[in-house]
Amino acid sequence: MQPSTLILATRGSPLALQQSRWVQSELERLVPELHVELLTIRTTGDRVRSVPLPEIGGKGLFTKELEDALQEGRAHCAVHSLKDLPTELPGELTLACVPRREDSRDVWISRDGASLAELPANARVGTSSLRRSAQLRRIRPDLVIVPLRGNLETRLRKLREGDLSAIVLAAAGMHRMGFADQVTTYFPPETICPAVGQGALGIEARASDTETLQLLARLEEPSARVTATAERSLLRSLGGGCQVPIAATAWFQKDCEALRLALTALVIRPDGSDAVQTSEVCAAGGEQPPGDAIAIAENLGRVAAQRLLALGAGRILVSLASESPDLPAPQTP
Numbered sequence: 001m002q003p004s005t006l007i008l009a010t011r012g013s014p015l016a017l018q019q020s021r022w023v024q025s026e027l028e029r030l031v032p033e034l035h036v037e038l039l040t041i042r043t044t045g046d047r048v049r050s051v052p053l054p055e056i057g058g059k060g061l062f063t064k065e066l067e068d069a070l071q072e073g074r075a076h077c078a079v080h081s082l083k084d085l086p087t088e089l090p091g092e093l094t095l096a097c098v099p100r101r102e103d104s105r106d107v108w109i110s111r112d113g114a115s116l117a118e119l120p121a122n123a124r125v126g127t128s129s130l131r132r133s134a135q136l137r138r139i140r141p142d143l144v145i146v147p148l149r150g151n152l153e154t155r156l157r158k159l160r161e162g163d164l165s166a167i168v169l170a171a172a173g174m175h176r177m178g179f180a181d182q183v184t185t186y187f188p189p190e191t192i193c194p195a196v197g198q199g200a201l202g203i204e205a206r207a208s209d210t211e212t213l214q215l216l217a218r219l220e221e222p223s224a225r226v227t228a229t230a231e232r233s234l235l236r237s238l239g240g241g242c243q244v245p246i247a248a249t250a251w252f253q254k255d256c257e258a259l260r261l262a263l264t265a266l267v268i269r270p271d272g273s274d275a276v277q278t279s280e281v282c283a284a285g286g287e288q289p290p291g292d293a294i295a296i297a298e299n300l301g302r303v304a305a306q307r308l309l310a311l312g313a314g315r316i317l318v319s320l321a322s323e324s325p326d327l328p329a330p331q332t333p
């Protein structure tokens with residue numbers, strides 16, 4: 001028998017609440033007899049606002065406290081931005097659902113409408129992401145990258161009122177919060193490669209809670225699961241975390257009427273001085289069962305990771321590991 005009330009754990013930021021309310025409304029629409037309550041929880045990443053995220057260290061900065069609520073039985077499920085969710089979950093928890101995915105790209109928001117190429121030398125650009133700042137430095141090493149924390153409204157206000165020329169944010173958040181009209185331009189993945197899982201939601205639950213898993217399965221979007229699986233497989237194979245700028249984006253493409261799964265991935269030094277990139281494509285599975293498509297995506301991520309290492313990504317990962325002893329050693333091809 002499915003529960004009549006489902007407790008959904010969420011962060012308290014405006015974007016997190018917007019995402020969780022969407023999940024809430026969709027579940028209640030699909031299961032009219034179900035009542036979904038939101039349990040708002042502050043995470044480590046929410047509490048520590050004055051320090052750049054890479055300096056806080058550790059995994060699960062925006063997820064651990066939500067996972068604690070699941071493990072302690074205070075919530076049935078938790079909604080995450082999938083890019084925040086570590087690839088290795090506690091054994092009793094599972095990624096129960098990946099709903100339909102928003103735009104995975106990053107966006108450029110300029111105060112006066114100037115593009116990245118048009119900014120004057122030494123212009124100040126705000127971002128809280130090592131991945132974004134590394135790729136910006138690769139393109140424009142003259143830029144001054146300014147750490148930028150806070151929710152979307154705060155970051156947009158700092159652009160309007162401060163001394164920043166532009167900021168870089170995720171398209172998904174801008175869309176979900178109704179700010180798409182403020183976007184100057186969208187970065188193609190070959191210019192700024194997105195974060196693993198960007199644009200996707202990940203709903204986590206206890207692996208033993210079959211009733212909740214059955215409810216959440218109604219929101220599952222197979223294509224979102226497959227693309228996210230390929231990206232997360234790559235990240236897991238490389239052993240990356242928030243201190244290592246690893247980017248990846250997967251998508252489906254038609255090739256002579258055949259459906260194929262493509263993955264572009266990048267490993268880059270934080271200062272942008274050294275980078276290795278690859279693009280891999282494989283058959284997407286066609287009409288095969290979903291399990292086969294997941295296995296194909298997992299393998300594609302591993303293949304792309306091996307290709308990156310063969311091209312020299314290991315030198316970047318080894319170098320960063322020596323500079324930051326807490327980082328995992330890179331895998332070998």
